[in-house]
Every structure is written in structure tokens, then in C-alpha cells.
Amino acid sequence: MTEQHNTKGRRPTLADVAKMAGVSKQTASRVINRSEHVTEETRARVLKCIETLGFRPSALARQLTSGRSYTLGVVSNAAIGYLTTGDAYTGMVRQADHLGYALLIKEMREFSRSSVEIMLNHLIDRQVDGVIWAGPEIGDSHAWLDDYPVNDLPMPLVVINARKRGNIDTVGFDNFQAGKIATRHLLSLHRHHIGHISGPMDRSVAQQRVEGWRAALAEGGQPESGNLCVEGDWEAPTGGPALRRLKEMCPELDAVFVGSDRMALGVLFEARQMGLRVPEDLAVMGIDNDRQSAFFSPPLTTMHQDTPLMAEIALRLLVRRICERRGEPYPESCAVPENPLLVHELLVRQSTLGVMPMP
Amino acid sequence: MTEQHNTKGRRPTLADVAKMAGVSKQTASRVINRSEHVTEETRARVLKCIETLGFRPSALARQLTSGRSYTLGVVSNAAIGYLTTGDAYTGMVRQADHLGYALLIKEMREFSRSSVEIMLNHLIDRQVDGVIWAGPEIGDSHAWLDDYPVNDLPMPLVVINARKRGNIDTVGFDNFQAGKIATRHLLSLHRHHIGHISGPMDRSVAQQRVEGWRAALAEGGQPESGNLCVEGDWEAPTGGPALRRLKEMCPELDAVFVGSDRMALGVLFEARQMGLRVPEDLAVMGIDNDRQSAFFSPPLTTMHQDTPLMAEIALRLLVRRICERRGEPYPESCAVPENPLLVHELLVRQSTLGVMPMP
DNA sequence: CTGAAAGCGCTTACAG
């Protein structure tokens, strides 16, 4: 049975155990917390009582007295972070479970200073041991970090998916580098008019990918292509119209680096409508490596992004910080670098290469 | 500032407020909890002290004494439920936020009776107000519900994404009906060899979709097609091989109802390889309405499934149950039906219809 | 090794 009840009809408490075992609550507590200083005999007796009473300590009471909740706050923005957030949850939940923490999920829609404070206060009031700030960086959504005394917070905080700032722990991808590598790949195919379809330009991720693309163009001696940029919204429907705009701007367009695989799907769709052969007339590559892009038509060259891994690393870093603050040793698995910047991996498929991969 | 400190250097407590205002803790508490029985004058004085001290009540202490945590436990299986779970989170987080609850996420990998009990005990120990059992039904993962005294749990529980059983609150989709409607659509196109590619057959969702497909075939006078079923794993890579199998089993195959949009993408890919025209030679339809399927090649006919909505409804039902147990009125928005069974919507696109939708 | 006391920060009866 899940619930044992004592004579009073409530859950058994430590006091019940102590009474039954004929010891003090303190000693019973020692047994539960595996303290050394208990006779083997006493321990056995107490354990037996715990067993027969079906006693389990109240996590709440423990949290209140010990100041440790084994709960991590996750602040996200489900409405906007949608896909990436979903993938990130996978990694965080898995790792939290592994390290013995529960995740307390809260959502934010608005990023004013006062909203941020309300959110942090909520988490402080619930005494979470640490916080992962997981909403995507939109406009100045993360500006508060610049002048907020983050180190005065009662718990450590790790930011994911945002630009690095100051000495605030941040875990994310090197989107600048990713944009560069993607564009270099297109350059290596001897394309001379390499356009870009970006995500929303108020997103730091989108900005960094654009910057990487421009840097590679300059490096490759084609800085003039740097104007061939049209803004999308990450989703498939904006891919097609953006492609048409690019074609208008530059009829010789022979390659496009698309800021997300989803928009790239829209581009491939529109290219077909326009009678453009991919990759012969137009090389197309995406970024993110959605799990379906290998089956696009043609299969999409992209940059693989391991979002669950990123989230796992963020969680480990957070646990490391928690332990450090309390002067405890941290689990070996939490020995991650201080400011990990993950890299995407180039995945070449038919949409740029034009030959079938081996079956 | 987030943190105000009293002279002792800790967060101010109710006692600090009471002392400063020259009232009892009880009265201070009344002000915080908006009790009627306080003089306007006293209230003002206490509020002022709260303000200057920067006092905020400890959520933990309140939970311990009031027996209410405004936290909902969500038990999922991120590793397996991946996409659906991600979409469901979106709805749950949004609705929880709206109703003033936080979500405590826990993951399960294994579904033995003892694992289930450990999980429930964890949640009980943390005094969650209610639980959403969100892992997908795999094999006998939900068998424990058949003989578990769910009503003896200290909190209400709502199951999503699983077969309805007994008087346990369940929220989900009518996958049987969805399979039927999908197949009827193919029948209406005068297809005579309608195959099916299912999800993993140990999943109740996959089973129900198969059953719906068979029921429609029987109803349409083509029961013999009921053998044309090949099992996939929900993901794109299994779609192609499954299509080849079906073609071997029945060279006249002229339509296929695919158990997920992702597998359907694999099917479309393979159909191209095989030189089959879609929909002329083979009508293809999926189910789920992934956000990209409108841009497949050709755009995929599918059944729209509003997973976030399902999750929202589950959360509302749970909050309703919580309030009912405590004899409190529940928010108007929580007046959902007792056992909502959501329906998919048929979305006809080119992969079955063969004409371009209006632009 | 073990225990009596105080405390975590609130709320819930019970009085007045």
C-alpha cells in the first residue's frame, strides 16, 4: 500500500516512529539520514518501525528545516520557445532525474524588470536550489541580467540559449561559428551568390547566424552577397516567400543558407514551384537538424544541433554551482567546463551535394 | 531589490512584520491572506511594514501548514513520449501558469508496480495538489491503474494519452474514430487496396488507429484489405521500408493510411524512389498534423491533433478535482466534461486530393 | 552513542 496510517488516521510522522522504537526523534532522524553515530542495534529497531509504520519523511518539512529542496526552477517561454524548449526539456528532465532533482517549471510571457523579479521571487519563495533561465533571447528580454545582482540571489542561476554576458553562467551553441561553417560549405561548392533567410532579427540566435554567414562571405571574398538577407520567422510558411524575395533581389542566386530546417522545408517547396532544381540551380542548406530533414525532398544538408545535450550540460553546471556554494563536493558528472559553447556539426546531404548518400 | 534583509541578515519573516507593526503574527497573517476581519487602519499599518521590510511569505512554510502546495506533479517519459510530450508541456505549462499552479516534472523509465509506487510516494512527499500521468501507454505500462486504489491517494490524478479505464479520469483523443475517418476519406476516393502503416503495436494509440482503419474497411465493404498492415516505429525512417513491404504484399496497393505524419514523410520519400506518383498511383495520408506536413512533397493530407489543447483540458480537469475534494468552488474555466475524448480533424491536402489548394 | 530543546515560518483552532 502507498499509505499507511497510524491510529490517528494520518500519515505516520517521525514522532510516531520514535515513540514506537522507544527513542528520541533525533535518533530516528539520524537513522533516516544515515548518520554514523547510531548503534547497529538501535538502527535495526528504528528501521523496523519505519517499515511497519510505512513511514516516509515529509519532503516539505525537510526542505523547510534543511534549506535544501532538491528542486530546480526552470523558467521558459513555451509559447515562443516551442520546439527548442521541447527538446531542451527532454535533456533537463533526464539529467535532473539522474541527479536526484525535480524540475519546477514556470512560464514567462513578458520580460520587464518587474516580471523578472516576480518570477525570481516566486522561485525564492519556493526555495528552489537553483534556476535555469531557459527562455529564448528576444530583443532585450535578457537585458535585466546586465545590471541585476545575480550573485546576490540565494541560489545559483544558469542561462541557456542567450548571449554570454559578464560572469553569468551561460550554456549555449556557437551560432556564429555555425553560420560560418554552413556558409563555408556553400562556398566550397563554388557558389557565388549565397543568400540567407534569417530567423526573427530580434532573436540573438538569428543575429549570430547572420553574422557568421557574413563573416564567411567576407572571408571567402564575396562580401557583396552580404546584402542577400531576408527575414523569416523560423517556420516553414515564411521560407517560400523569402526565397522569392531573394530571387528578385538577385536573379543569379545559386545558394541559400536558411536559418532553420523548418524554413528550409518551405524553401524546397517553393523551389519546386519555381522550377528550380536543387541543388543544381540552387544549393539549399538549413540548420538545426530536425529529425525529419533527412527525408525532405531532396534530403537537406544542415547543421546538427544537439539541444537535449545542451540542456543536460546546463543542468550539470547548475548542480555544480549549487554544491560549490554549499561547500559540498559535486558529482563527477557535473564537472563540466565553466562556459561551454557547443558546436554544431555539418551534415552534408543531397540538397547541396546532389548525389545520393550510400544506402 | 529582490532581497531585503532585517537586522539579523536573514529574510524578514512574519514575526518581523508583526513586531514592527506592533500586532500579533496572527493579525499579520490575516492581512496577507486578505481576511475580512481586520480594521482598515491595522491593515494599512501592516501592509506598510510588509512593504518596507520587503516581506514575502515563505511558500514552503505555507505549504507545510496549509496542506496546499499549488504544485501539480507531471509524470512523463521524455525519452519515449518525445514529440507529443513536448507539445503537451506547452499546453500544461500555459494553463498551470494561468491557474496559479507550478508544475513539478518527474520522469519515469520503467513501469513496474514498485516504480509506480516510488514515483507516487515522491509526489506525495512533496505534497503536490494533484498529478497528471502523462507517459504514453506502452504495453502494460498502465496496468497498475486496474487494481490500484487511485481514490485512496491523497490527491486527485488525471491520466492522459491512455485507454479509458474504470472511473479514473482520463483525457485523450479518440484514435479509433480518427482511424475510421481517415480511412473513410480514402474510401471516398474509390481506392480499393488501402494499406496501413502503424506505430509500435504495443502502444495503445497505435492499436486504436489500426482498429479504426479496420472498422472503416469493413464498413466500406473491403474487409480483405485489413491484412495490409505493417508496423513502424512512428519515425520517418521506418516509413519507406514499410511501404515496400506493403507493395510486396499487394502490388495493387493504391492508398495507405500512415500512423504518423513523420512516417508518412518517409513514405512520400520512398514513393518517389519507387517512381510512384502521389496521389495518382498511391494516395497517402498521415495523422497528427505536424507543423511541417503542409510543406511535404506533395502536401500531406492528415488528421489534425491538438495536443496542447488536450493537455490544457487535462490540467483543468485536475484543478476541478482538486477543488471538489476540498469542497471549494472551482474556476469557471475548469468546468470541463468528465471524460473528454477529443476528436481529430480531417485536413485534406494534395497527397490524396491531387489538386493544389487555393493560394 | 543518545536526547531534550529550540527552531524553520507559517496557519489553524480557540478565546476574548
Place this chain on the structure above:
DNA sequence: CTGAAAGCGCTTACAG
């Protein structure tokens, strides 16, 4: 309308 006391179920010093 207001308050003194007890209690929620533990843990943390402090003694012995």
C-alpha cells in the same frame, strides 16, 4: 476585531 498557544514534521545546534 485581535491575540496567545499549539501545531505542521522535520533538523540543527548543544549537552551529556
